[in-house]
Amino acid sequence: MSDLLSEKTPIRARHIRPGEGQAVEMKTGQLLQIQTLQGKQVADFVAFTQGDTDEFLSTSVTRATNSSIVPRPGMTLYSNRRQPMFEIVEDTVGRHDMLYACCDPVRYEMLGAPGHASCRVALTEALTGYGIDYDRIPPPINWFMNVAILQRGELEIREPLAEKDDYVVLRALKDVIAAVSACPQDLVPTNGSNPTDLAVRVYRDEPLPSPPEKEDGQASAERAGAAAAPVVAINRTARPARLRDTAEATVYRVE
């Protein structure tokens, strides 16, 4: 359970099964929590400005403005107009992807699985009511996706480091439509070869309890370790160490 959110009640909550997508509206200052419910599950995430969907979350502007390919707590996520859209408030994992496109029907055709569910289609369906079609789904942030970069720039998809109940929390810096899909990829290790469910919750912009500090040494150390884990893989055979085996948090009830 999130330190910041543990005493609060969400104003919106969604349970997302693999291959499904959900869109939620958020006002400036509201918090979005994206959480794994069983374990190693990737959440493809896109967002648009309410009332002006030509502005959307841009991974390329976010990478460029932060000089980083790795989302980290405190980082601002930017739009295609280089305007702040979100701040990353909490992150229990420290390993996410801002490089990969959504999986899509052509990707699955290439993998010999035509007709397979995909994030691109799931997000399109979730955003249909906002007039956003397939071609306008931008490159996503893939929360919990674990991509190693090898020395010549090769990308290698590995099992997520996320375990059951891991999560990220984002604060909206403008009024947005956020959409999340639970990646249905079961042919490569994207989701630990076993796609599972996600929870998405929106919380009001109310005074929050201060994040715990000294008394939460173990969790803080784990988080710092995760945030510092190398993204770059020097040795093809070396795998990043598992950061922690489990999280004991209670599953939050969702609608």
Add this chain to the structure above:
Amino acid sequence: MSDLLSEKTPIRARHIRPGEGQAVEMKTGQLLQIQTLQGKQVADFVAFTQGDTDEFLSTSVTRATNSSIVPRPGMTLYSNRRQPMFEIVEDTVGRHDMLYACCDPVRYEMLGAPGHASCRVALTEALTGYGIDYDRIPPPINWFMNVAILQRGELEIREPLAEKDDYVVLRALKDVIAAVSACPQDLVPTNGSNPTDLAVRVYRDEPLPSPPEKEDGQASAERAGAAAAPVVAINRTARPARLRDTAEATVYRVE
């Protein structure tokens, strides 16, 4: 001079000064050459399908489909619909960027230089006649841009490895509108702190001479060395070796 193109006459040629952009139309099979004219100059590159500009070159799909962040000869560049748009035919440098957004007016405001020319505006102006506005400029491929990735995923902009007359050649795999800007960034090392001119040429889809092999050992070795240069920087102080000091090719006359 390009081995493949040395005996051919371009059907379109453009000279691009820093802060300017140019769009050229290409039919399937035609070749596009993007060349530095003085030296360490980045070329921001975007492309759209003729007659259906909702389809455009996607760096995120290109990275995902190739499992690589580094453009290399033989690589296919894909659209947002995961359809082939270009093949990389030649590359005399081997170091380019597919991570950074175009520089834009907000970027220069952040750098204390409001009103500075930018690639985003230059590409928008070049594409105005095709109904493509500022918000629809996709993440570019930044030819000749040299970005090192440090171990925690930090990005570091370095001087381009490209020297005078270095180039890339792309073959169009569908009918496209390609647009190139000469990056005017002079506040960070993107263009070796000295933006200079580019040439862009389109060649017909005619039978091409075979690429030289054994008899061009020196150049081939240089190219192989460039293609193999690590993208990932392990040591902040280690800089990649200069690949070659000069190229003796004649400057091609452009319109």
